[in-house]
Amino acid sequence: xxxxxxxxxxxxxxxxxxxxxxxxxxxxxxxxxxxxxxxxxxxxxxxxxxxxxxxxxxxxxxxxxxxxxxxxxxxxxxxxxxxxxxxxxxxxxxxxxxxxxxxxxxxxxxxxxxxxxxxxxxxxxxxxxxxxxxxxxxxxxxxxxxxxxxxxxxxxxxxxxxxxxxxxxxxxxxxxxxxxxxxxxxxxxxxxxxxxxxx
Numbered sequence: 001x002x003x004x005x006x007x008x009x010x011x012x013x014x015x016x017x018x019x020x021x022x023x024x025x026x027x028x029x030x031x032x033x034x035x036x037x038x039x040x041x042x043x044x045x046x047x048x049x050x051x052x053x054x055x056x057x058x059x060x061x062x063x064x065x066x067x068x069x070x071x072x073x074x075x076x077x078x079x080x081x082x083x084x085x086x087x088x089x090x091x092x093x094x095x096x097x098x099x100x101x102x103x104x105x106x107x108x109x110x111x112x113x114x115x116x117x118x119x120x121x122x123x124x125x126x127x128x129x130x131x132x133x134x135x136x137x138x139x140x141x142x143x144x145x146x147x148x149x150x151x152x153x154x155x156x157x158x159x160x161x162x163x164x165x166x167x168x169x170x171x172x173x174x175x176x177x178x179x180x181x182x183x184x185x186x187x188x189x190x191x192x193x194x195x196x197x198x199x
Contacts, residue, residue, distance in 0.1 A: 036140050045082040046139050052078050060123060060171035065116050076107040096136045103129030120172055127161045140196035149188045
């Protein structure tokens with residue numbers, strides 16, 4: 001008899017415990033939302049810089065001097081239109097403004113000279129300026145690849161450029177080089193990258 005009561009008591013205890021156990025909550029994994037440290041208006045303006053730079057890069061690849069001048073002008077205007085004063089760090093904003101003005105000056109010289117090979121020299125200067133500008137501003141809307149061609153000038157001097165793509169499309173030798181034609185289009189290496197998107 002006592003055994004029967006003990007079994008019954010255990011049965012009821014089991015039911016009570018089962019009723020009190022809450023079902024496991026379905027927890028959705030935390031999703032990290034990437035929030036830019038720069039303002040929306042800053043990012044929109046800087047995105048325009050990157051679009052114009054990419055168009056200028058393509059113009060050099062195609063040996064198209066008319067397009068080179070067109071997009072160098074567009075890049076110059078977009079560089080000086082970015083609201084650097086909206087950056088959270090005042091010193092960095094001042095430095096960025098100076099870098100942008102220097103790059104814009106190199107682009108003005110590029111526009112004023114005739115030879116596409118000479119234009120490339122100032123493209124190199126502007127590209128390096130833009131690379132340092134991206135580092136200074138902490139632009140975080142894309143990964144930026146810093147690339148080098150070891151034979152950009154006279155087959156012996158290097159030239160640098162930047163891109164949001166990993167693929168090498170060399171703006172110094174391009175598709176219509178008088179000596180190499182398009183054989184050296186993919187000549188170059190990625191030396192560095194800037195990824196502020198995850199920080």
